[in-house]
Amino acid sequence: xxxxxxxxxxxxxxxxxxxxxxxxxxxxxxxxxxxxxxxxxxxxxxxxxxxxxxxxxxxxxxxxxxxxxxxxxxxxxxxxxxxxxxxxxxxxxxxxxxxxxxxxxxxxxxxxxxxxxxxxxxxxxxxxxxxxxxxxxxxxxxxxxxxxxxxxxxxxxxxxxxxxxxxxxxxxxxxxxxxxxxxxxxxxxxxxxxxxxxxxxxxxxxxxxxxxxxxxxxxxxxxxxxxxxxxxxxxxxxxxxxxxxxxxxxxxxxxxxxxxxxxxxxxxxxxxxxxxxxxxxxxxxxxxxxxxxxxxxxxxxxxxxxxxxxxxxxxxxxxxxxxxxxxxxxxxxxxxxxxxxxxxxxxxxxxxxxxxxxxxxxxxxxxxxxxxxxxxxxxxxxxxxxxxxxxxxxxxxxxxxxxxxxxxxxxxxxxxxxxxxxxxxxxxxxxxxxxxxx
Numbered sequence: 491x492x493x494x495x496x497x498x499x500x501x502x503x504x505x506x507x508x509x510x511x512x513x514x515x516x517x518x519x520x521x522x523x524x525x526x527x528x529x530x531x532x533x534x535x536x537x538x539x540x541x542x543x544x545x546x547x548x549x550x551x552x553x554x555x556x557x558x559x560x561x562x563x564x565x566x567x568x569x570x571x572x573x574x575x576x577x578x579x580x581x582x583x584x585x586x587x588x589x590x591x592x593x594x595x596x597x598x599x600x601x602x603x604x605x606x607x608x609x610x611x612x613x614x615x616x617x618x619x620x621x622x623x624x625x626x627x628x629x630x631x632x633x634x635x636x637x638x639x640x641x642x643x644x645x646x647x648x649x650x651x652x653x654x655x656x657x658x659x660x661x662x663x664x665x666x667x668x669x670x671x672x673x674x675x676x677x678x679x680x681x682x683x684x685x686x687x688x689x690x691x692x693x694x695x696x697x698x699x700x701x702x703x704x705x706x707x708x709x710x711x712x713x714x715x716x717x718x719x720x721x722x723x724x725x726x727x728x729x730x731x732x733x734x735x736x737x738x739x740x741x742x743x744x745x746x747x748x749x750x751x752x753x754x755x756x757x758x759x760x761x762x763x764x765x766x767x768x769x770x771x772x773x774x775x776x777x778x779x780x781x782x783x784x785x786x787x788x789x790x791x792x793x794x795x796x797x798x799x800x801x802x803x804x805x806x807x808x809x810x811x812x813x814x815x816x817x818x819x820x821x822x823x824x825x826x827x828x829x830x831x832x833x834x835x836x837x838x839x840x841x842x843x844x845x846x847x848x849x850x851x852x853x854x855x856x857x858x859x860x861x862x863x864x865x866x867x868x869x870x871x872x873x874x875x876x877x878x879x880x881x882x883x884x885x886x887x888x889x890x891x892x893x894x895x896x897x898x899x900x901x902x903x904x905x906x907x908x909x910x911x912x913x914x915x916x917x918x919x920x921x922x923x924x925x926x927x928x
Contacts, residue, residue, distance in 0.1 A: 594654075594679050596621070596712050599628040599693045601687055603661065603678035606700040607635055607850065611642050612868045616704040618653055619867070619876075620910045623709055628658035628689060632682050636660075647872050662688065666785040674788075674798040682757070683799050686764040687781050699755040702853060703845040703867060705903075707909045710843065711821055714758055719813055723763035725815035727805075727822035729753045731833045737803065743794040745772070746804035747811065754800040755846045756822040758815075770809045820906075822846050825857050828896035841905025859897040862887035876911055 598617060602610040614627060629639055643656055661678050663671040664687050674680040682697050689695065694715050698706065706739055714725050723777040728734030729751040738751030746752070768777025773786055789925045795801035807814045818836040819827060824846045851857040852864035866884040870876075885904065891897025 501653055506828040533669060540743050560841040562886060594623050596623050596625045597628060597689075597692050597707055598625050598708065599630070599682070599689070599695050599697045600700055601630040601661075601678050601681040602635060602639075602700050603632045603676075607638050607642070608868075610639075610700045612864065613698065613702050613704075614643075614654075615636065615699055615870075615872075616867050617708050617871075619880075620704065620706055620914060621708040623712075624652075625654045627654055627709065628660045628692070628695070629656060630661055630678070631658055632661060632678070644688060650872050659688065664688070664781065666788065671788075675796070680799040682754070683784055683802065686727075686759065686761045688767075693760070695759050697754075697757045697759065697762055699846065699848070701847045702756060703847070703851075703863060704843075704847060705841070705845055705863075705906045706843050711756075711758060711817070714815065714817055715760065718760060721812045721814050723760045723767060724807075725758040726752045727756060727817055727819055730826060731819055731835075732830075735830055741796075742801075742804075744791050744801060744805055745808035747807040747814065748816075751804050752800070752807060752814075753822055753824070753846075754803050754845055755848065756825075757803075758817075761818070767813065769806060769813075771806075772809065786816070820844075823902075824848055825851055825860065825896065826858075828899060828902070832899055832902070834902075837902045839900070840908065841901070841907070842903055843906055845903070856892050857896050859888065859900070862891055862897075867874075876914075881907065881911060 538708065563900070564572060587644060598614075600610055600613065610629070617625060626864070627643075631639060633752070639656075639658050642653075661681055663685070664684055671680045672678055679699075685695060685697060694712075696711060717727070728748065729738055731750070733739040733749050736750040738746045742751065764780050768779060769783050771776055771783060771787065778786070781804070784802070787805060791805060817835040820836040820840055820843045823834060823837050823842040823843055825848070827837065833840060845860065845863055847860045847864060848859075849856070851860040855862070857860070863882060866880055866887065869883075870880045874880075882906070888897060888900040888904065892900065894904075
């Protein structure tokens with residue numbers, strides 16, 4: 491009996507020790523988060539093409555997956571529907587984030603008349619290629635172009651069309667002689683002056699000329715709105731960086747902003763502030779609202795202005811300099827910044843953010859570097875591989891421009907494109923990472 495009791499005590503002690511071993515061992519071996527499984531592949535994704543597939547390295551395999559990376563893959567909502575059909579399985583909902591910037595709409599306006607249809611569609615395409623937030627396009631066009639815009643935009647693939655909405659407006663001028671406004675400079679260009687009056691329900695807006703191309707997300711220039719102080723209500727870039735070769739500093743016969751004037755091809759506006767501000771002017775001692783100011787200002791200076799609505803904007807901000815925010819030249823990079831020697835330091839350091847191909851350089855051989863960028867974006871098929879179908883052809887085209895005035899500094903044109911594509915790739919790869927399921 492005594493021997494039996496000893497054996498029973500030994501067995502119980504052994505059992506307790508064994509139980510403690512398993513409890514401690516499992517607690518030590520269990521990771522805090524599930525590891526990324528071996529031989530996991532990032533799937534291809536829209537925008538970087540269907541051919542992109544990256545295998546995780548061993549270094550990647552042991553990295554813990556963050557909460558952000560655990561989000562399910564959703565391309566256009568169809569995956570969730572298929573899951574529901576197959577046994578009622580549902581994807582986990584995305585975490586709700588307060589103030590998620592990606593859900594905010596940005597507003598982009600353009601005015602197109604004459605033969606600017608194709609050029610405008612290419613500009614809109616460039617805005618969508620890299621941007622993160624969704625965009626509402628406000629397209630002001632002649633009646634003959636309205637249906638052509640609708641046809642062109644309707645042909646873009648479904649994943650792309652989910653990123654934007656658009657409205658097409660007729661060319662209208664609320665004050666003065668419409669035909670006179672329409673012929674002020676380039677056809678319909680003066681329409682931009684009336685955007686605060688027409689788009690009464692829009693708080694902020696980015697206006698660009700048709701010959702503009704985005705080489706980085708529109709989100710980045712949209713961010714300048716948060717940098718406005720209490721009096722600033724619009725942002726533009728200088729017309730030139732060097733006064734001795736600038737147009738306004740040499741030839742202008744009217745007041746203009748600063749030392750070299752402003753270029754209005756890229757104009758960021760807080761429309762709410764514009765509508766509620768009284769602007770100082772040279773016609774009366776008191777201030778005038780934007781709508782009341784435009785026509786008297788034109789009547790006074792119409793025999794002294796050369797660049798139409800841009801000159802009127804220069805006059806307005808000459809008398810109201812505190813209302814303007816100046817952004818650097820790389821956000822409105824034109825042939826003038828390289829054809830007389832490189833004079834945009836911001837572009838040399840960071841690369842071109844927005845390319846402005848004025849003087850028709852996208853469609854002639856005067857500045858092949860500008861045309862190379864335009865052709866690459868124009869010819870890029872939506873949803874194809876960005877690296878293979880946009881970046882590589884662009885790099886190859888620049889080999890033929892190195893002996894030209896602007897092509898001799900290819901890094902200025904390519905740096906931001908390469909950076910933007912790399913960032914977009916990394917962002918979407920992380921978004922598609924999935925943990926191993928037990």
